Amino acid sequence: MGLLFEAPALCTTPRIFAGVLVVAGLCILILALYNLLLHPLRRFPGPKSWAISRIPYARSLTNATLPYDIDELHQKYGPIVRVAPDEIAFAHPQAWKDVMGRGSSDLPKWAQTYLSNTAVKPHIQNCVDMEQHRQLRKAIAPGFSDASLRAQEDIVERYASLLVRRLKGMCLAGGRIGGEKERSEEKVVVDLNAWFNYLTFDIIGDLAFGESFGCLETSDYHPWVQSIFKMGSASAYVVAACLFPPVKTAMGFLLDRFIRKKLEYHLQITAELMKRRIDAGSDMRSDIVAPLLKQVEENKLGFDELVANSAVFIAAGSETTATTLAGCVYYLLRNPEKLEKVKKEIRETFENEEEIGFDSVRGLKYMIACLDETMRLYPPVPTGLPRVVPTGSGGTMVCERWLPEDTVVTIQPYAMYHSPALWTDPEKFVPERFTREDPEYANDAIEALKPFMSGTRDCIGKNLGMFEMRLALARFLFNFDIELVDESVGWIGKQPVFWMVRKKEPFLHRSPESHLEGETWYTSSFWIHHLGVDVFAVFATC
Numbered sequence: 001m002g003l004l005f006e007a008p009a010l011c012t013t014p015r016i017f018a019g020v021l022v023v024a025g026l027c028i029l030i031l032a033l034y035n036l037l038l039h040p041l042r043r044f045p046g047p048k049s050w051a052i053s054r055i056p057y058a059r060s061l062t063n064a065t066l067p068y069d070i071d072e073l074h075q076k077y078g079p080i081v082r083v084a085p086d087e088i089a090f091a092h093p094q095a096w097k098d099v100m101g102r103g104s105s106d107l108p109k110w111a112q113t114y115l116s117n118t119a120v121k122p123h124i125q126n127c128v129d130m131e132q133h134r135q136l137r138k139a140i141a142p143g144f145s146d147a148s149l150r151a152q153e154d155i156v157e158r159y160a161s162l163l164v165r166r167l168k169g170m171c172l173a174g175g176r177i178g179g180e181k182e183r184s185e186e187k188v189v190v191d192l193n194a195w196f197n198y199l200t201f202d203i204i205g206d207l208a209f210g211e212s213f214g215c216l217e218t219s220d221y222h223p224w225v226q227s228i229f230k231m232g233s234a235s236a237y238v239v240a241a242c243l244f245p246p247v248k249t250a251m252g253f254l255l256d257r258f259i260r261k262k263l264e265y266h267l268q269i270t271a272e273l274m275k276r277r278i279d280a281g282s283d284m285r286s287d288i289v290a291p292l293l294k295q296v297e298e299n300k301l302g303f304d305e306l307v308a309n310s311a312v313f314i315a316a317g318s319e320t321t322a323t324t325l326a327g328c329v330y331y332l333l334r335n336p337e338k339l340e341k342v343k344k345e346i347r348e349t350f351e352n353e354e355e356i357g358f359d360s361v362r363g364l365k366y367m368i369a370c371l372d373e374t375m376r377l378y379p380p381v382p383t384g385l386p387r388v389v390p391t392g393s394g395g396t397m398v399c400e401r402w403l404p405e406d407t408v409v410t411i412q413p414y415a416m417y418h419s420p421a422l423w424t425d426p427e428k429f430v431p432e433r434f435t436r437e438d439p440e441y442a443n444d445a446i447e448a449l450k451p452f453m454s455g456t457r458d459c460i461g462k463n464l465g466m467f468e469m470r471l472a473l474a475r476f477l478f479n480f481d482i483e484l485v486d487e488s489v490g491w492i493g494k495q496p497v498f499w500m501v502r503k504k505e506p507f508l509h510r511s512p513e514s515h516l517e518g519e520t521w522y523t524s525s526f527w528i529h530h531l532g533v534d535v536f537a538v539f540a541t542c
């Protein structure tokens with residue numbers, strides 16, 4: 001009888017699995033050591049954990065606390081910080097010039113995040129190819145020219161008047177419209193954040209589709225508008241996944257399906273609205289979409305691209321202006337002497353509401369300073385928007401620091417606008433710093449404020465947005481006296497409620513009753529920054 005010896009099983013499944021894990025672990029370790037000790041950006045200041053991998057950055061992004069976390073890093077490490085293995089964040093005004101003030105050689109947008117959402121057709125805001133963008137922008141620009149804005153003045157005014165009429169109606173009816181709470185015979189509590197959103201969505205809907213979303217009439221969000229809010233959180237996850245190319249490759253299909261499902265309804269309604277506009281013949285009107293319709297007619301642009309660009313106008317041009325308006329009213333309510341000052345300016349300038357128009361609002365210097373100060377303290381786009389040093393460029397200088405090619409560059413609005421090195425009392429609401437009335441604030445770096453960014457990729461809707469905000473705020477404050485309902489509504493502890501909510505419960509922010517009723521409403525994402533100001537004000541009768 002022979003003896004049988006079994007050879008030890010060297011290749012069992014658990015062993016292969018363990019081997020793969022060890023190799024993967026070693027690779028990660030080597031990469032982390034490389035990022036820390038050998039990477040060309042290793043000498044930039046910043047926390048080691050953020051320099052080693054993108055994980056802390058992605059976590060902060062999906063937590064919706066990115067602007068605040070990066071602000072803390074700037075406070076600790078200075079105006080130039082390494083916030084990821086390949087990313088340098090700048091909170092220095094010189095960066096505007098070096099990154100976005102170079103004309104045709106502005107640093108391009110970073111494809112890894114801007115093109116993360118493959119379900120969306122290319123449009124003016126996400127396209128990264130500079131030449132393609134130049135052509136698209138040239139085609140779109142006439143719709144945003146001064147002449148076109150003047151032609152749109154009546155439309156904007158119509159909705160500003162409707163807002164005033166609706167709110168007046170509520171005062172007279174003692175708050176019985178739209179489910180708002182009744183306080184007393186004379187005073188009505190309204191969620192101004194919602195009403196400003198109704199206004200700006202209606203305006204931009206009309207300018208893009210030739211019909212409004214009917215939000216002001218119905219005191220509610222159109223389902224299409226709700227879908228914009230819902231997509232915010234989804235895109236934060238998609239962008240976070242795209243920060244890790246292997247994850248994106250492995251999960252690309254699933255991510256695509258995930259976001260596509262969320263987008264389907266949105267794109268379907270956009271296409272329907274656009275078809276309706278074309279059928280109704282309102283394509284002859286001069287507005288922000290008219291130049292694109294002409295391009296479609298001349299077969300220079302596809303219907304899909306028309307839809308994608310119109311949809312981006314709505315997303316970019318509504319909630320940003322509404323957030324600023326709500327934020328401004330909030331800060332005025334918190335600073336009654338400033339509120340009185342701005343009301344006095346408006347009410348002494350105009351005798352009746354109809355005088356408040358495109359040209360006349362430009363004279364309201366103090367009110368404009370209030371809007372600027374709001375966009376400083378509470379920027380509607382608070383997060384750095386990534387640009388990249390192009391491959392093959394050999395690198396570039398930003399703020400006197402050399403950056404090798406492929407470095408991701410962000411300018412951090414929130415951190416820059418809250419920096420004590422640039423602003424006296426940065427946390428205080430002081431519009432006088434922009435009117436230069438107060439010598440105490442004479443050294444403030446007001447040129448650092450660029451809420452619409454700058455350069456070739458700046459906001460094309462800047463003038464329209466400014467006009468909407470000025471007109472709406474002037475007419476609103478001309479007509480109504482406002483007061484904060486309750487300290488606890490606006491503030492939790494010593495912080496404004498919208499920041500506390502975001503920091504404490506960054507994802508599950510339950511909307512107040514008139515705001516997407518019954519829905520769990522997700523706060524900020526990377527691209528859609530709804531900071532969730534819930535400004536409740538009491539109107540006195542008018």
Ligand code: HEM
Pocket residue numbers: 124125126137288312313314316317318320321324380381385451452453456457458459460461462464465466
């Ligand atoms: C307070 C109001 C607004 C703010 C703070 C704001 C801010 C910005 C910012 C920061 C960008 C640069 C985005 C990036 O680099 O990816 C941008 C781009 C853009 N905005 Fe606005 N925006 C406002 C209002 C509007 C309005 C009313 C429209 C009208 C449709 C609009 C349409 C756009 C478009 C189409 C772009 C892309 C431009 C391009 O890449 O060439 N925005 N906006």
